[in-house]
Amino acid sequence: MINEDRHFFDSDLDPTETQEWVEALEAVVAADGGSRARHLIEALVGAAGRMGVDPGLPLTTPYRNTINPQDQPPFTGDITIEERLSAIIRWNALAMVVRANRQDPSLGGHIASYASAADLFEVGFNHCFRASINDGPGDLVFLQPHSAPGVYARAFLEGRLSESQLDHYRREVNGGGLSSYPHPWLMPDFWQFPTGSMGLGPLQAVYQARFMRYLAARGLAGDKANSGDRHVWGIFGDGEMDEPESLGALGLAAREGLDNLTFVINCNLQRLDGPVRGNGKIIQELEGLFRGAGWNVIKVLWGSDWDALFARDNEGVLTEYLDKTLDGDFQTLAATDGQFNREHFFARDPRLQALVAHMTDDQIDRLRRGGHDPIKISAAYLQSMQRNGRPTVILAKTKKGYGMGHWGQGTMTSHQQKKLDEEALLAFRDRFNLPLDDDAVKALQFYRPPADSPEMQYLHHRREQLGGYLPARQQTAEPIAIPPLEKYGAFALQATERALSTTMVWARLLSGLLRDNELGPRIVPIVADEARTFGIANLFRQIGIYNPQGQQYQPQDADSMLTYREDAQGQLLEEGISEAGAMASWIAAGTAYSAHGTAMLPMYIYYSMFGFQRIGDLIWAAAEQRARGFLLGATAGRTTLNGEGLQHQDGSSHVFMATIPNCRSWDPAFAYEVATIMDRGMREMLIEQRDVFYYLTVMNEAYPQPALPDHVQPEDILSGLYCYRKTTTGKSKPQVRLIGSGTILLEVIKAAEKLAAMGIAAEVWSATSYSEVERDAQACRKAGTPEKSRISNCLSGDIPIVAASDYVSAWPARMAPYLDATFTVLGTDDFGRSDSREALRAYFGVDSESIVKAAQSALC
Numbered sequence: 118m119i120n121e122d123r124h125f126f127d128s129d130l131d132p133t134e135t136q137e138w139v140e141a142l143e144a145v146v147a148a149d150g151g152s153r154a155r156h157l158i159e160a161l162v163g164a165a166g167r168m169g170v171d172p173g174l175p176l177t178t179p180y181r182n183t184i185n186p187q188d189q190p191p192f193t194g195d196i197t198i199e200e201r202l203s204a205i206i207r208w209n210a211l212a213m214v215v216r217a218n219r220q221d222p223s224l225g226g227h228i229a230s231y232a233s234a235a236d237l238f239e240v241g242f243n244h245c246f247r248a249s250i251n252d253g254p255g256d257l258v259f260l261q262p263h264s265a266p267g268v269y270a271r272a273f274l275e276g277r278l279s280e281s282q283l284d285h286y287r288r289e290v291n292g293g294g295l296s297s298y299p300h301p302w303l304m305p306d307f308w309q310f311p312t313g314s315m316g317l318g319p320l321q322a323v324y325q326a327r328f329m330r331y332l333a334a335r336g337l338a339g340d341k342a343n344s345g346d347r348h349v350w351g352i353f354g355d356g357e358m359d360e361p362e363s364l365g366a367l368g369l370a371a372r373e374g375l376d377n378l379t380f381v382i383n384c385n386l387q388r389l390d391g392p393v394r395g396n397g398k399i400i401q402e403l404e405g406l407f408r409g410a411g412w413n414v415i416k417v418l419w420g421s422d423w424d425a426l427f428a429r430d431n432e433g434v435l436t437e438y439l440d441k442t443l444d445g446d447f448q449t450l451a452a453t454d455g456q457f458n459r460e461h462f463f464a465r466d467p468r469l470q471a472l473v474a475h476m477t478d479d480q481i482d483r484l485r486r487g488g489h490d491p492i493k494i495s496a497a498y499l500q501s502m503q504r505n506g507r508p509t510v511i512l513a514k515t516k517k518g519y520g521m522g523h524w525g526q527g528t529m530t531s532h533q534q535k536k537l538d539e540e541a542l543l544a545f546r547d548r549f550n551l552p553l554d555d556d557a558v559k560a561l562q563f564y565r566p567p568a569d570s571p572e573m574q575y576l577h578h579r580r581e582q583l584g585g586y587l588p589a590r591q592q593t594a595e596p597i598a599i600p601p602l603e604k605y606g607a608f609a610l611q612a613t614e615r616a617l618s619t620t621m622v623w624a625r626l627l628s629g630l631l632r633d634n635e636l637g638p639r640i641v642p643i644v645a646d647e648a649r650t651f652g653i654a655n656l657f658r659q660i661g662i663y664n665p666q667g668q669q670y671q672p673q674d675a676d677s678m679l680t681y682r683e684d685a686q687g688q689l690l691e692e693g694i695s696e697a698g699a700m701a702s703w704i705a706a707g708t709a710y711s712a713h714g715t716a717m718l719p720m721y722i723y724y725s726m727f728g729f730q731r732i733g734d735l736i737w738a739a740a741e742q743r744a745r746g747f748l749l750g751a752t753a754g755r756t757t758l759n760g761e762g763l764q765h766q767d768g769s770s771h772v773f774m775a776t777i778p779n780c781r782s783w784d785p786a787f788a789y790e791v792a793t794i795m796d797r798g799m800r801e802m803l804i805e806q807r808d809v810f811y812y813l814t815v816m817n818e819a820y821p822q823p824a825l826p827d828h829v830q831p832e833d834i835l836s837g838l839y840c841y842r843k844t845t846t847g848k849s850k851p852q853v854r855l856i857g858s859g860t861i862l863l864e865v866i867k868a869a870e871k872l873a874a875m876g877i878a879a880e881v882w883s884a885t886s887y888s889e890v891e892r893d894a895q896a897c898r899k900a901g902t903p904e905k906s907r908i909s910n911c912l913s914g915d916i917p918i919v920a921a922s923d924y925v926s927a928w929p930a931r932m933a934p935y936l937d938a939t940f941t942v943l944g945t946d947d948f949g950r951s952d953s954r955e956a957l958r959a960y961f962g963v964d965s966e967s968i969v970k971a972a973q974s975a976l977c
């Protein structure tokens with residue numbers, strides 16, 4: 118019955134009537150053009166809605182180019198020279214990978230991806246990607262990671278990389294080599310954005326475009342006229358779009374009207390293992406997703422040589438067959454020759470066959486997909502740069518391994534093809550008319566045309582017009598003065614009667630810093646819907662929440678001191694429940710010194726469990742991108758955040774963090790420690806311009822804060838380990854050493870007092886950072902001077918040591934290899950659970966009682 122109903126509704130009740138409507142529309146188009154027709158359709162759709170009829174409009178358009186040939190702007194380049202240049206770059210990229218693997222087959226590398234993307238890259242480099250605008254910063258370009266060989270090959274032509282560097286592709290250990298993928302850490306003056314982990318590039322591109330707008334709105338972008346013109350480009354893969362991060366910020370980009378952003382998706386229909394959507398059409402799927410999210414979509418599917426075919430296809434039969442051909446079949450059509458395409462595609466319908474009857478098999482073979490035609494690509498790129506309030510995605514259809522013949526074009530295994538035999542190399546040379554003799558081809562010689570050749574002059578001229586060469590990375594910016602700690606943080610150095618948590622201490626320090634005229638505006642506080650949790654809701658009113666649309670509604674709490682205030686010049690980034698988005702904002706702000714020439718200081722405060730554990734890969738990318746700033750892991754510690762239970766209680770973030778070489782992590786217990794660490798961090802990042810970032814765990818347990826002890830110097834706190842209290846029993850030498858960090862230091866102090874009451878002399882140490890201590894010990898050991906390490910200076914001898922932590926025991930245990938004494942570690946090694954702090958600390962064995970027992974047994 119249901120099926121019959123469906124059949125009833127799907128069938129055309131009155132084909133004649135339908136035909137009349139279509140003809141009426143055709144008449145409107147003929148008389149008044151497409152925009153009038155569009156107006157009428159919109160009016161009809163609106164009317165249908167009012168009548169309660171769901172118009173059920175598709176989000177996709179036919180499988181054709183979005184830009185009609187008659188609307189295409191004239192191509193402004195020299196197509197012959199550009200095609201010669203891209204052929205040479207293709208060759209050098211291929212030669213680089215194959216040479217590396219001749220030297221050492223384990224090195225790897227990719228040929229097929231860049232082969233498919235070369236024209237997408239080259240049109241960008243020749244026409245769009247600006248290195249600088251009026252001497253100010255230029256566009257930001259995110260490049261597909263495994264197409265890096267093409268970028269190196271271009272830089273070689275430009276004279277920015279030497280033949281020897283090309284020859285050391287993926288050989289970096291002895292210097293002078295080239296990274297596998299875009300790695301700013303390893304090539305700091307070259308690569309800007311690490312895109313090696315699929316999905317992080319698209320996400321970051323959105324937030325960079327957004328941050329550009331944020332800087333401009335706040336008057337921090339330098340010359341405002343330039344900043345309005347800057348653009349963010351990202352060339353990504355169609356397979357990469359499967360990553361949740363790739364699509365996760367589409368809504369934000371549309372909502373905030375980021376028309377300074379273009380995604381170019383190289384739709385070669387394949388990923389590593391096989392087709393992206395064998396049974397479907399990835400381009401149509403992406404079109405629907407992006408259009409639904411509010412983006413402009415420009416499809417670049419067919420090259421110029423298809424224009425004539427479409428023009429003659431009066432019945433729309435070509436479009437119909439392209440529409441119904443699956444990607445899996447398109448892949449086979451890419452992997453085969455003209456004859457096969459004629460027999461298996463065009464022969465499906467006599468009308469199709471007739472369309473190509475005048476063409477030879479070779480001509481059919483050379484029919485280009487849109488993503489291989491610079492003329493079609495540049496039309497799309499130029500259109501995407503027109504500001505219409507929406508971001509743009511360009512869906513470019515290509516062939517994976519384009520030009521690699523049956524050795525790689527469209528083959529299921531093309532992604533990992535990195536060896537080509539001589540026959541394949543010679544065929545590649547012929548396919549792209551490269552000026553190389555057989556011997557040069559077999560020897561995989563790199564080719565650079567003479568400096569005075571038209572190609573080289575053209576190449577340099579184009580880049581000159583676009584403000585210089587790309588990619589290129591700026592490494593420093595103007596330093597920013599840091600106010601003296603006493604000016605904003607004196608309270609933190611004195612004892613407080615009032616109980617304060619370290620989160621509250623941090624918030625107070627932040628408030629003070631925000632008031633500093635020079636540093637204040639450069640701070641970018643970031644939250645992912647937890648400002649109230651961490652007690653910084655006052656910032657809503659104080660500095661405003663950034664929203665490019667300002668606040669068009671009357672907030673419910675307008676009369677409150679803490680009113681929820683959105684503002685077009687707001688300073689706080691409230692990212693909603695998106696830790697990945699918040700982290701991408703943190704990266705944009707933390708690398709603003711490089712990407713925008715304006716140093717900023719991001720402080721992102723979040724539930725500590727949803728940091729390294731949830732978005733660790735983004736933090737890793739931030740590290741390699743040399744981001745500078747503070748990450749605040751709040752409500753940290755497995756027993757300190759007590760009620761929230763297993764999923765929230767963080768006992769491991771410090772262990773993850775310790776694996777990131779330029780992240781300095783801290784687990785402070787007291788206000789003066791927090792203040793000292795913040796002060797040092799800001800100096801290190803903004804004045805000394807060192808590429809480090811700080812991870813600080815801050816807690817929600819409030820207790821009276823002690824004053825900075827007289828015997829403690831800032832260097833002691835910053836070394837990661839210092840003596841907080843000498844023995845209290847009057848004995849000259851301690852019998853046991855107790856170490857604690859974070860709130861557990863208070864349990865350690867209590868334990869020391871209990872031990873003293875038993876007549877046992879205990880020394881109390883605060884470990885502000887086990888990883889700093891361990892890194893120092895490791896460095897001293899490597900340098901052959903272990904006796905100079907902080908550990909040796911503080912903890913040498915055979916006095917038993919007990920360390921207690923709110924983190925897993927692996928965190929303090931980092932010190933174990935460097936200690937001579939008996940070392941007992943108490944940690945929180947288990948799933949978390951809900952209960953009172955006392956109960957949890959007893960359960961995990963990190964309360965004062967457990968510490969006393971551990972000390973007693975260590976003394977036995």
Ligand SMILES: Cc1ncc(C[n+]2csc(CCOP(=O)(O)OP(=O)(O)O)c2C)c(N)n1
Binds near residue numbers: 233393
């Ligand atoms: C997060 C992550 N997972 C897996 C990979 C390994 N990887 C690199 S490229 C690739 C396939 C990419 O396919 P696509 O995005 O379609 O790019 P194409 O090479 O086809 O242009 C994979 C799986 C990676 N780099 N990052």
Ligand SMILES: [Mg+2]
Binds near residue numbers: 393
């Ligand atoms: Mg692909």
